[in-house]
Amino acid sequence: MRTRVFLPILIAAAALVFLGARLISNDYVFFAGYTVLQFVVLATAWNILGGYTGYVNFGSAAFFALGAYSTVFLHKLYPMPIPILIVVGGVVSGIVGLGMGYLTLRLRGAFFAIATLALAVVLQTLVVNWDYVGGSRGAYIIRPNEVALIGPYIQYLFVLMLALAVIALTTARGIERSQLGYGFATIRDDELAAEACGVPTLRLKLVATTLSGALMGMAGAPFPYYIGYLQPSSAFGLEYAVNSIAMPMIGGTTSWVGPLIGAILLGSLQQYVTVTISSSVNVLVVGALLILFVIIAPNGIVGLVQARLHARRK
């Protein structure tokens, strides 16, 4: 299916999701749905680097937080509409992603992963000590109650995150079916052989870190408006780093569908657990599922289905 067919279908699906949520007429659906959609974007963004090229990024929270703190910074400097803040958050995180790529992409495996984790620690330390954006005290964002045409502000944020999910999924799927997707796959499979086939591996990895970072930053940009009070420990939270990795792993990393399935499955389950048991059980659920999938389906749900189909073809 071509992108010009896929995109309208995805937009129609997103519209149905929004209308369906409105039919329930309960704001909690939008609060919970926003979080799940946010994880769809984060998981898809992580997968562009981690799944397609095989470079595991433990610093997702840093890119997410950069988007969030760009919003706080601009909100204090000169308040702007959220769509513009999303673009700014994406640009800032994309540039940091490019910089991180230049500094770290000669590393591989665990060394690269540790370097990305270090980036998150460094950025969090900077933010904690930067008073203008609230420092360790945090920053309040007063959001309006209503927005024209849509109504309650949470529904507006939900629509924005839905749009970001559409953008992220279309980008990921577009990459998968392009020359870039082949290039990324060769880096994941064998970097030495990729270079020998003419693939400019370093340049492609920089494209991946920039795109992945930009999408994570875009996911983080509306976050201060969602949470109302942003502090470093919430923006740089462990759950963002862990979920960004766990969701594609559980869904499957070789296709755009994997992070979508993983995020919906795990995100919804976490919301359910938060409401019915305890919010602190969230990470336990993620950990338990991750262990389970690593053992029974190391290539995720998509990998499991693909393996079944492959076996049937043979």
Added chain:
Amino acid sequence: MPLLEVSALSKRFGGFVALDGIDFAVAAGERVGLIGPNGSGKSTLVNCVCGTLANETGTVHFDGAAIDGLTTHERTRRGIARSFQLPRPFVTLTVADNLRVPLLYTVNARAGQTLTPAEVDARCAELLALVGLADKATRLPRDLTQVEMRKLELARAMAADPKLLMADESMAGLSHSEVDDIVGLLVRLNERGITIVLIEHIMRAVMQFSQRLVVLVSGKKIADGKPDAVIRDPEVERAYIGQ
């Protein structure tokens, strides 16, 4: 002017001298065999020519230009392709997609050449037919046998439309008939105008294939000439059989 010219090439790994002032030239259209005992520097030489390793001294000229500062993918785009000692297929891509990669990233990256998707498909099909893997196009590399994997490796190198192919032990672990199969394939590729350097331990294949033989021992070139003359060279006999 030779197609490939290596002058005074040296490479060390710590205290171990892998290549020690190697001079080596290959003319366009030639079939050269490169032999030597294990650890003699054959694969290091291939890696230095292809850009996987950086040489410490000496120069590599290809097609009239120095290529020392170029990355591996830039050298591939200039026309140097290689196959690996142990096959390194892209395991998550199908057999046809393995060939698609060099077509997209090497052939299409050259000035004045842009293949349409239909042309890319046609080239893949042609190369797969040439190496006898036409019926495996949609399979994953894990479904291939050892000899098929070797053929895929050669087909993928060929997909980059190279001027020079460095075939690093393309026949290791193959049976007698499979070796003949690969030698026949390499000869057919050479007949299409590709210069080939064959790095190999199987002497029957080397003698059958090579028009010229170069022998490396302990990082030094000890012989270079007609295969029949080279294998009778006392120094080569000493290196292979001992005193």
